[in-house]
Amino acid sequence: MNAFKEINSPLRTIMTPGPVEVDPRVLRAMSTPILGQFDPAFTQMMNETMEMLRQVFQTKNHWAFPIDGTSRAGIEAVLCSVLKPGDRVLIPIYGRFGYLLTEIAERNGAEIHIMECEWGEVFNQQEIINEMKKVKPKVLAVVHGETSTGCMQPLDEIGPACRELDVLCIVDAVATIGGTNVKVDEWELDAVIGGTQKCLSVPSGMAPITYNDRVEQVIAVRKKVEKGVATEQDRSEVQHPISSNYFDISQLQDYWGPRRLNHHTEATSMLYALREGVRIVLQEGLKERFERHRLHEKALVKGIKAMGLGIFNDVPWKLPMVTCINIPAGIDGESVRTMLLQQFGIEIASSFGPLHGKIWRIGTMGYSCRKENILFVLAALEAVLIRHGASIQMGEGLQAALNVYESANLAAV
């Protein structure tokens, strides 16, 4: 009846913009025998994870916990808990994941206003602020790091402007959290969603979020506790209750708060993974971790350029952990990717929409972001491109990358 063998998975070098290689310590943490969800030993781990998430988000917000689903589950939980049908949302779009925000908000019945710029560009912050003054939205929803284009939208002026204009600023920081600064409090961001499977190097399946009192107040008036666990203190009649039970943040607060009211059964092993993942981030240090991401990005970019290839996102607003390479004319991008995987066990990414077939994307995120991976991907890419008849500066890529690492070592002495 059952011919399936145990898992025997090949070991890959994963250089995509996610999911990336998981830190071995996180993998090990997941094999810990589980605890019941209300076991005091487990609720203590929930609290510890909240505390560490606050530090990773650089916030004093009380609420910082994971949604039990992949990154877009976190985005949907925040948007559907905040947005009532008819609420106005402004969404600046500079890549695929901006469209995802419209998609989620629209399905919740929000009135969507978008701004678009060419893929590869970002917005001048003042443009967005001016548009907010015109549109007067309840919510501004914006992607911090667009992995589809390798660009990063500055937010430091947008957050304060939202505060001034009484707009809630909701930020998708799935790609950036743990890899570069996401200064939730300093930038005055109201709600931020992070991802696990990118710079945190935890498997996909959880989405850490944080939000402040401004967001909590909006959600509180929509709170409706489900029948079966509600008590007399819980109102039964609510205008515009949140349209999802699973993503109802007002109920999740009662689960993550001292009331410990049963909602879902917390995903135990994923919580272990997230706890260990953020612990490792803080152990390395945020500053040191962000510098490490910058260093390996620099080595990769120098190496790629030295090979004679062009960088699509060679711009001041480059996302540090995603490097997009222009596919040389006449080269079949998918054939190169396939050969990288089949001969070298290396995975890099293609892209979406207008950029599909035009760029490769190499991620340098979390545990994948380390010297031997950078050197291996440069060596392999050179060999595969030569094999595909591309004109390449042979041997130069690795030399350029090694130069970067040697200078960094000298600087550190």
Place this chain on the structure above:
Amino acid sequence: MNAFKEINSPLRTIMTPGPVEVDPRVLRAMSTPILGQFDPAFTQMMNETMEMLRQVFQTKNHWAFPIDGTSRAGIEAVLCSVLKPGDRVLIPIYGRFGYLLTEIAERNGAEIHIMECEWGEVFNQQEIINEMKKVKPKVLAVVHGETSTGCMQPLDEIGPACRELDVLCIVDAVATIGGTNVKVDEWELDAVIGGTQKCLSVPSGMAPITYNDRVEQVIAVRKKVEKGVATEQDRSEVQHPISSNYFDISQLQDYWGPRRLNHHTEATSMLYALREGVRIVLQEGLKERFERHRLHEKALVKGIKAMGLGIFNDVPWKLPMVTCINIPAGIDGESVRTMLLQQFGIEIASSFGPLHGKIWRIGTMGYSCRKENILFVLAALEAVLIRHGASIQMGEGLQAALNVYESANLAAV
């Protein structure tokens, strides 16, 4: 900055109705290094998991895959993909999780009709069929195994009646899948949601579902592919699109099907866990596994009765993997649970709503459902009850359970 230590979790004997102890082979599978979501080695594992889920669900349905969230995420995905605002749903309620179905359906704007019976009872199938004839719902949503009351609703006549009356039969089999028969095809159930953290002995965080063509057709007309990955073959204007992006089963089909259209990033390590979990179920054999659950239930029930305690769900419709014990008069149920945890490291459950404080619930699910656990919980419960001044038939519980095991061994010779 970071004072948190690595995970150092106590090892518990988990005898609740979920989450239960995870099979060590599943824990080990989770520590496998991950693969990219479109790596052929990974998509093959996705396909293998689908094939094994079909066998566990005893169905020939094409669609059988997990939702990346906890069990209620699976329920919400099915209900919100099927139900448009105004659609009529009939929900027979015989415990807490029936209310959860109303809760989820109601938030989706469905017109809810309920039937209720006392907690501890189930419905005569004909009653439900008669009510369907009166209400003429689009959907009947019903819980197969109610862990809150330890009861199991027979479904073998309801499924065929739904087919005849053109009602979609959606079943919450979270508690029963992998522990007792859930005959999806034979009972003519249209969509069924299973849970991982109960009889499959996989951690919480995924919800396997299956559904047939009747459900697929209803969902297909609501299909809307998100902008950013849609191509010309995808309609952009759809009446009543599914209100959730994350739970949109029509898009999940394109992710789990040959088109492999990017939606979320599959929760890699949880998929490894589920694949290993269902592999172990099939390796044991469904029939053998269900018999094992019955054997240990019998030993537990005999032991509890021999101690002189009463069984709340000592009824023909008892859920085989949940045994509810009447808390003796004058005994503080929570104090007993606390002492079991603190002195013996054993977790058993209390209950909800009208049964809170009246019963304890002991789960015998999956990997937790084994002889040494049954014997340990009986021994510990006796000791703790004596310590609480209860009048107990000393020593009888273990003898009765051992008798059951010895007879089973004789029968097997």
